[in-house]
Amino acid sequence: MKRDLIKKLTDISGRENVLISDEDRICYSFDATGRTGIPDIVVKPKVADDVSEIVKIAHKEGIPIVPRGAGTGFAGGSIPIHGGIALVMTDMNHLVDLDGENMIAVVEPGMVTYNFQQEVEKRGLFYPPDPASLKVCTIGGNAGTCAGGPRAIKYGVTRDYILGLDVVLPYGEMLHTGVRTAKGVVGYDLTRLMVGSEGTLGVITRLNVRLIPLPEAIKTALAVFKKIDDASNSISKIIASRILPSSLEFMDQAAIGCVENYIHAGLPRDAEAILLIEVDGDEISVERQIAKIGEICSHSGAGEVRIAKNDTEREFLWNARRAVSPALGHLAPTKINEDITVPRNRVPDIIRRLKQISEKYRLNIVNFGHAGDGNIHVNIMTDRRNEEEMKRADEAVGEIFKATLELKGTISGEHGIGITKSRYIKDELGETGIEVTKRIKRVFDPNNIMNPGKILDHM
Amino acid sequence: MKRDLIKKLTDISGRENVLISDEDRICYSFDATGRTGIPDIVVKPKVADDVSEIVKIAHKEGIPIVPRGAGTGFAGGSIPIHGGIALVMTDMNHLVDLDGENMIAVVEPGMVTYNFQQEVEKRGLFYPPDPASLKVCTIGGNAGTCAGGPRAIKYGVTRDYILGLDVVLPYGEMLHTGVRTAKGVVGYDLTRLMVGSEGTLGVITRLNVRLIPLPEAIKTALAVFKKIDDASNSISKIIASRILPSSLEFMDQAAIGCVENYIHAGLPRDAEAILLIEVDGDEISVERQIAKIGEICSHSGAGEVRIAKNDTEREFLWNARRAVSPALGHLAPTKINEDITVPRNRVPDIIRRLKQISEKYRLNIVNFGHAGDGNIHVNIMTDRRNEEEMKRADEAVGEIFKATLELKGTISGEHGIGITKSRYIKDELGETGIEVTKRIKRVFDPNNIMNPGKILDHM
Numbered sequence: 001m002k003r004d005l006i007k008k009l010t011d012i013s014g015r016e017n018v019l020i021s022d023e024d025r026i027c028y029s030f031d032a033t034g035r036t037g038i039p040d041i042v043v044k045p046k047v048a049d050d051v052s053e054i055v056k057i058a059h060k061e062g063i064p065i066v067p068r069g070a071g072t073g074f075a076g077g078s079i080p081i082h083g084g085i086a087l088v089m090t091d092m093n094h095l096v097d098l099d100g101e102n103m104i105a106v107v108e109p110g111m112v113t114y115n116f117q118q119e120v121e122k123r124g125l126f127y128p129p130d131p132a133s134l135k136v137c138t139i140g141g142n143a144g145t146c147a148g149g150p151r152a153i154k155y156g157v158t159r160d161y162i163l164g165l166d167v168v169l170p171y172g173e174m175l176h177t178g179v180r181t182a183k184g185v186v187g188y189d190l191t192r193l194m195v196g197s198e199g200t201l202g203v204i205t206r207l208n209v210r211l212i213p214l215p216e217a218i219k220t221a222l223a224v225f226k227k228i229d230d231a232s233n234s235i236s237k238i239i240a241s242r243i244l245p246s247s248l249e250f251m252d253q254a255a256i257g258c259v260e261n262y263i264h265a266g267l268p269r270d271a272e273a274i275l276l277i278e279v280d281g282d283e284i285s286v287e288r289q290i291a292k293i294g295e296i297c298s299h300s301g302a303g304e305v306r307i308a309k310n311d312t313e314r315e316f317l318w319n320a321r322r323a324v325s326p327a328l329g330h331l332a333p334t335k336i337n338e339d340i341t342v343p344r345n346r347v348p349d350i351i352r353r354l355k356q357i358s359e360k361y362r363l364n365i366v367n368f369g370h371a372g373d374g375n376i377h378v379n380i381m382t383d384r385r386n387e388e389e390m391k392r393a394d395e396a397v398g399e400i401f402k403a404t405l406e407l408k409g410t411i412s413g414e415h416g417i418g419i420t421k422s423r424y425i426k427d428e429l430g431e432t433g434i435e436v437t438k439r440i441k442r443v444f445d446p447n448n449i450m451n452p453g454k455i456l457d458h459m
Numbered sequence: 460m461k462r463d464l465i466k467k468l469t470d471i472s473g474r475e476n477v478l479i480s481d482e483d484r485i486c487y488s489f490d491a492t493g494r495t496g497i498p499d500i501v502v503k504p505k506v507a508d509d510v511s512e513i514v515k516i517a518h519k520e521g522i523p524i525v526p527r528g529a530g531t532g533f534a535g536g537s538i539p540i541h542g543g544i545a546l547v548m549t550d551m552n553h554l555v556d557l558d559g560e561n562m563i564a565v566v567e568p569g570m571v572t573y574n575f576q577q578e579v580e581k582r583g584l585f586y587p588p589d590p591a592s593l594k595v596c597t598i599g600g601n602a603g604t605c606a607g608g609p610r611a612i613k614y615g616v617t618r619d620y621i622l623g624l625d626v627v628l629p630y631g632e633m634l635h636t637g638v639r640t641a642k643g644v645v646g647y648d649l650t651r652l653m654v655g656s657e658g659t660l661g662v663i664t665r666l667n668v669r670l671i672p673l674p675e676a677i678k679t680a681l682a683v684f685k686k687i688d689d690a691s692n693s694i695s696k697i698i699a700s701r702i703l704p705s706s707l708e709f710m711d712q713a714a715i716g717c718v719e720n721y722i723h724a725g726l727p728r729d730a731e732a733i734l735l736i737e738v739d740g741d742e743i744s745v746e747r748q749i750a751k752i753g754e755i756c757s758h759s760g761a762g763e764v765r766i767a768k769n770d771t772e773r774e775f776l777w778n779a780r781r782a783v784s785p786a787l788g789h790l791a792p793t794k795i796n797e798d799i800t801v802p803r804n805r806v807p808d809i810i811r812r813l814k815q816i817s818e819k820y821r822l823n824i825v826n827f828g829h830a831g832d833g834n835i836h837v838n839i840m841t842d843r844r845n846e847e848e849m850k851r852a853d854e855a856v857g858e859i860f861k862a863t864l865e866l867k868g869t870i871s872g873e874h875g876i877g878i879t880k881s882r883y884i885k886d887e888l889g890e891t892g893i894e895v896t897k898r899i900k901r902v903f904d905p906n907n908i909m910n911p912g913k914i915l916d917h918m
Binding site for chain 1: 698
């Protein structure tokens with residue numbers, strides 16, 4: 001059977017695009033969670049028609065299809081936990097059309113997000129979504145998970161920029177959703193139903209993307225707070241002053257310490273919080289806004305406010321924030337990274353709760369993220385080999401999600417559910433939400449071949 | 460049977476909220492299209508639990524439920540074409556919560572959009588969607604149709620502001636979708652599936668709405684063009700100069716003449732196009748931007764550019780644009796209003812095609828709308844009593860939609876499908892799109908009681 005399948009797939013995609021060696025299959029077995037599931041076969045399609053043919057075979061023979069971009073996800077969404085075909089979309093990576101006048105791009109899913117941004121910026125245009133992995137991840141993967149990033153506070157997330165999609169459905173038919181215009185309300189919003197569905201409803205083969213004019217200027221400030229409540233108050237006051245920053249990033253005390261150990265950036269270890277605040281727009285207004293933000297932070301208890309005078313200084317400030325992730329790698333071998341989101345003004349509450357949970361379960365928890373959205377990346381630093389500690393970490397995750405929902409938050413702001421959070425979604429979606437989700441999944445994919453076992457554990 | 464039903468409904472909602480007289484039923488039989496369908500019973504629920512009870516009865520007894528806001532739609536979406544229960548949501552009109560710090564409002568569907576905007580603006584916050592009917596229409600109706608408006612070019616449409624919903628499903632269960640936070644990606648995007656579904660998947664009983672800071676200042680310009688291509692070039696150049704106006708409105712020659720006959724605003728009748736351009740943001744940048752816009756228009760062939768110096772002058776400029784709709788009422792008794800959308804730079808092409816169609820079918824067609832989005836309101840001025848002319852108008856509509864799709868546009872930018880456009884959606888969505896839409900409808904509403912006959916003609 002497998003041999004026969006390999007033949008069919010090579011007939012469609014060519015021998016060089018069907019990978020069956022152990023080495024190759026292992027390369028597409030994991031994502032950023034470190035969990036694994038080895039696919040039976042890896043296929044790298046070049047065109048949408050081939051995707052359609054491949055899916056038709058999989059549908060007929062009941063073989064799982066796991067669509068995959070760069071595999072940078074934090075929820076296990078692209079791991080072939082039930083084997084089957086890993087459908088690696090990275091060779092479908094062309095910018096099909098860049099229509100500057102209409103500020104619309106047509107792009108294939110495998111294009112790296114950063115490369116796409118560079119292309120559109122050459123034309124004075126802007127694609128804001130900026131997940132941390134943007135230099136590696138693909139725009140198709142971003143659509144699959146509805147990726148966010150620091151700029152979401154002002155510019156929204158991936159769903160806000162996807163106008164239309166080409167999708168190969170689990171039967172192999174091609175569905176065109178949405179529009180190539182600024183507006184469109186014809187029929188149900190199948191575009192946004194696909195965005196964030198983590199490849200469980202179909203394979204995205206093309207995206208119509210909305211672009212906006214590239215802002216003229218950017219200004220960046222870093223503010224250091226002894227007390228986390230002062231940082232939170234600053235955020236509220238900035239927004240109350242009618243300034244909507246393009247980024248409003250946060251590091252807690254553990255994250256600051258961690259970065260200091262790693263790059264010695266001169267951050268004060270006794271600070272409970274650091275905010276990195278960025279504004280964009282035209283030259284004059286960003287100057288005014290960053291000055292006002294500096295004042296607000298100083299008046300609200302910031303011990304220190306640094307405003308970058310140029311790009312070099314801006315890079316220096318961002319380096320502190322960007323160093324958190326690599327610094328964590330030096331802290332412990334295993335990082336459990338959750339991306340809870342609470343109402344913006346409940347960030348101090350959730351940070352306090354996280355501290356209690358950290359103490360209760362004797363775990364090292366480092367927090368940073370997008371304070372402007374209330375989207376906190378909670379990193380439990382542990383060691384997969386220590387079973388007892390992993391058990392504590394697992395219990396802590398449950399408690400973190402419970403605290404998040406009590407504060408009217410959500411258990412995932414931008415990473416998605418995949419396999420790591422599917423146990424918990426009933427607490428957020430409720431019985432009816434789960435039932436509706438299952439019904440939609442069944443109507444699209446009755447044989448459950450499309451990324452099975454993701455989002456909903458048991459279909 | 461009907462008597463029995465009335466008894467059940469009055470038991471739930473109270474005698475005063477169940478209307479059965481002819482006069483009352485006629486009041487809820489039409490929308491802005493002028494088409495009618497008389498409901499058997501009108502119910503005005505006060506709370507979500509009552510909606511759930513009413514829907515349970517309807518589901519059990521197979522009675523159509525037609526959710527309705529203010530009935531200002533332009534596609535017949537709220538007309539009870541199959542009788543049944545008109546579920547009038549206008550008494551559920553409370554602002555449940557206005558959380559300024561988190562920039563989130565919780566509101567009931569019957570609240571008038573303008574009233575909602577006024578409330579949030581008192582707190583320095585902003586809810587941008589601004590359909591023309593905003594002083595009458597409801598925010599629930601806006602969500603049902605995914606309403607737009609002039610500000611969509613910069614700020615997007617209703618879907619971009621709805622974070623979460625309470626929805627009574629066609630079985631009567633209550634579904635909570637989405638979040639009360641800035642971000643959230645847990646499960647399928649049921650929120651946006653509901654937005655724009657025109658009441659065919661459930662009844663919205665509560666909305667979580669995202670707000671943004673209210674811009675500090677607004678500046679407005681009006682530019683008069685002899686040639687429509689010059690107007691179009693101006694739009695391209697404005698956007699290429701990295702300015703994203705908050706409105707970019709358009710009137711064609713017929714609309715200008717129509718307004719002149721009506722209010723004598725001093726507009727030149729030989730102009731092929733007038734643009735009304737507005738920018739918002741902080742004081743200094745709007746001053747700079749409007750000056751630059753004025754320059755661009757002048758250099759691109761505008762015969763005249765007026766920039767409003769104050770609110771009074773701003774109102775004066777908007778009056779010309781706002782006068783189009785009432786002026787049309789004086790032109791002919793029946794207005795067929797379509798809201799096609801094409802890529803922004805194809806506006807001159809579609810206007811030329813509309814002129815040809817107007818001549819071919821000997822029809823008076825007046826065009827205006829949101830040029831920045833490529834969203835043109837095409838008004839065929841006719842008389843319902845003239846059957847022969849109505850037949851020509853009907854054929855013209857088909858041709859207009861064909862031209863729109865040829866230009867890679869969409870047949871509805873913001874009005875929705877309702878009953879008036881359901882004949883045409885297959886041309887845009889394709890067979891697969893229709894099939895998926897039908898499947899989703901069936902899974903939510905197997906008995907087809909929820910706004911039957913809308914969007915999809917034959918279920």
